[in-house]
Structures are given as structure tokens and as C-alpha cells.
């Protein structure tokens with residue numbers, strides 16, 4: 412029996428890497444559903460090659476155009492609810508690789524329909540980790556990490572007792588502006604911010620890596636995935652991006668996960684778990700890799716990391732507000748409406764001024780997300796004139 416996969420965000424960076432993995436194992440994997448937001452041409456090519464039964468186009472207007480109607484699938488779902496409906500289709504695993512908190516409803520729907528979820532889309536877990544993980548426990552379905560750091564941690568702790576974990580060390584490359592002082596970052600352009608030194612990724616996560624917000628989001632992601640307290644998770648700057656993360660145990664032993672900077676490795680592991688399958692990708696050559704270095708992060712140069720940890724500490728709806736404000740600010744930065752250094756200002760103001768719900772339900776999280784976005788948009792309308 413082949414593993415039947417529904418892939419959300421198939422036209423993105425993770426989506427394309429996932430399809431490369433699937434392409435290499437036609438006897439092992441079958442694509443039964445693909446979802447994209449706006450890149451209908453790419454989705455059409457993917458449908459022609461992988462022959463899924465169903466597809467979804469999230470952008471309602473584009474979904475009604477001729478190219479979309481020409482998609483060769485039995486069922487085409489349209490609009491923001493389309494991805495949610497798609498995950499109800501018969502499948503073994505849903506690979507969530509869309510970007511942003513918009514992934515929350517489809518991820519919850521996938522879990523509630525009893526499917527394993529391979530999660531690249533970290534924002535829903537940041538905003539609503541309590542909901543997602545409690546639903547996964549209730550349904551008895553695993554949430555498998557795809558993010559390279561979390562896949563590394565997952566692999567280091569498999570077979571270990573949680574009480575034996577002393578500290579999780581998340582590695583961070585430091586992004587393109589590592590060692591640059593904050594004053595020199597003022598006129599940074601979206602292209603500069605998106606050119607990551609070691610990973611080739613989508614635009615939003617690349618900018619998050621440049622502000623180090625990505626590492627902050629990953630701390631919250633790790634708290635939920637591994638049921639770990641904030642104090643048990645540390646960040647270490649490792650510019651070579653070869654050690655994907657480390658776990659230190661109570662007896663002083665440290666297990667590290669090493670690998671090439673290629674997302675196909677963690678994607679493949681999430682899709683074949685608990686098995687390991689010989690990978691055709693280029694391997695790490697231990698004797699020719701650079702010296703591995705580790706350093707402490709500088710919280711003063713990268714306030715987003717501090718802010719994410721503050722949101723994690725506050726809990727409740729604070730992480731949802733942080734995430735919503737950050738998504739809004741990054742979008743404004745990419746559109747040239749906000750200077751790079753003001754991304755953290757928007758997030759900080761939202762975190763301080765938007766009221767956070769204490770009770771966590773789907774509705775309160777959606778409200779916190781909407782309030783965070785509203786606040787950030789108003790703040791940017793005033794701040795953006797300084798670009």
C-alpha cells in the first residue's frame with residue numbers, strides 16, 4: 412500500500428521539495444490532494460504530473476478563472492475553506508506546508524479526520540499549540556515535525572524518557588545579518604533580508620530568519636511539539652547550519668543531529684516515519700565540512716527573539732497576537748511599506764497593547780489573531796510613512 416498524501420502549499424518551497432521526494436519513490440507515495448493559494452499555473456503542472464484526485468485553490472477569484480477550471484482533477488475545492496474540505500478526503504497523511512496562521516483550520520480539520528500530520532507550517536502551532544496538540548492527543552494522531560530543527564530534536568529524543576531531558580538546544584544560523592550592528596540595518600531591502608546564507612526558503616520565513624523571529628517562533632513550536640517548558644529550550648547560533656539541533660540529557664550527554672541543509676531530508680523522514688528509507692540526496696561528507704562553531708545569540712541586536720520568548724512566557728493569546736502582528740509587519744516590509752527595523756516595533760507594540768484572552772478556544776484565538784492584525788495594520792499606517 413502506498414502512503415496517500417494530501418499536500419497543502421504544494422507550490423511553495425517546502426511543497427516543491429516534498430514533491431521531489433514523492434517523485435523519487437513512486438512505489439511508496441501517492442499524491443491524492445494538492446492545495447495552493449494563487450499560483451494556479453504551477454498547481455496545474457503539478458496536477459498533470461502527480462494526478463491527484465482532488466485539488467484546492469485558496470484564492471477564490473483565481474479559482475474561478477479558466478486555468479483553474481482546466482485543472483484535471485475529479486474535485487476542485489475553492490476559497491479559504493477549500494483546503495479544509497480537501498483534508499477530509501481519504502488519505503494517510505497531510506503535509507501542511509502553507510505559510511501563516513491561515514493553516515490553522517486545515518491542520519485542525521486534518522487532525523479531526525484522524526490523519527497523521529507532517530507539520531512544516533509552524534504559525535498555527537505558535538498561535539494555537541494548546542488546541543492542536545490536545546486535538547491530536549484526543550484523536551491519537553501524531554504531529555510529525557518537518558522544520559529541520561524540530562525533526563532533529565524529534566530524532567534525538569526518540570526512545571528517551573522525557574524526565575531525562577535537561578535542555579533542548581535549538582540551533583540558529585544567525586541569518587544574513589549575523590554580527591551586524593542594529594544601526595547598520597536601517598535601509599535593508601526585502602531582497603537583502605530574504606537572501607539566507609545557508610537555506611533556500613520562501614520569502615516570509617526568510618525575513619523571519621533575518622529578524623530571528625523565526626527562532627522565536629521555533630521555540631514556541633518546540634514547547635508544544637515536545638511538551639517542554641520555556642526554560643528547557645535554549646538557542647545557540649551555529650552559522651554552518653550543519654547541526655540541526657541538540658538535546659542535552661540530565662547525565663550530561665548531548666545528542667546532536669547533523670545533516671546537509673536540504674529540507675528534503677526532514678520531509679522524507681516525516682513521510683516515512685517510523686521507518687527510515689535510503690535517501691538519494693547528497694550526503695554530508697564529515698571530512699570536508701567546515702569547522703562547527705556555536706555562540707550565544709545577541710538579544711539586543713535581534714529584539715524579535717526576546718519578544719517571542721516574552722509571548723511564550725505570557726501564554727494565553729499572546730503568541731497568537733505576536734504571530735499575527737509579525738505576519739502583518741513582514742508583509743508590509745516585503746511590500747516596501749515598513750522599514751526592516753520597525754518589524755520588531757510593530758510586534759512589540761501589539762504584544763503590549765492588544766488584549767490577550769486567557770481562555771484558549773478556537774474562537775478566542777481567531778479573535779486574538781484578528782485583533783493583532785488590526786492593531787499592526789493601524790500601527791504600520793502611521794509608522795510606514797518613515798520608509
Ligand SMILES: NC(=O)c1ccc[n+]([C@@H]2O[C@H](COP(=O)([O-])OP(=O)(O)OC[C@H]3O[C@@H](n4cnc5c(N)ncnc54)[C@H](OP(=O)(O)O)[C@@H]3O)[C@@H](O)[C@H]2O)c1
Pocket residue numbers: 419420421422423424425426446447448449450451469494508509510511513514531532533534557558559610611612613614615616674
Ligand atoms: N522553506 C523552508 O525551508 C521551511 C523550513 C521550515 C519550515 N518552513 C515553514 O513551512 C511553511 C511554508 O514555507 P515556504 O518557505 O514553503 O513558503 P512559500 O515558499 O512562501 O510557500 C507558501 C505556500 O503556501 C501557499 N499559501 C500562501 N498563502 C496561503 C493561504 N492563505 N492558505 C493556503 N495556502 C497558502 C502558497 O501558495 P501560492 O504559491 O499558490 O500562492 C505556497 O504554496 C511556513 O510556515 C514556514 O515557516 C519552511
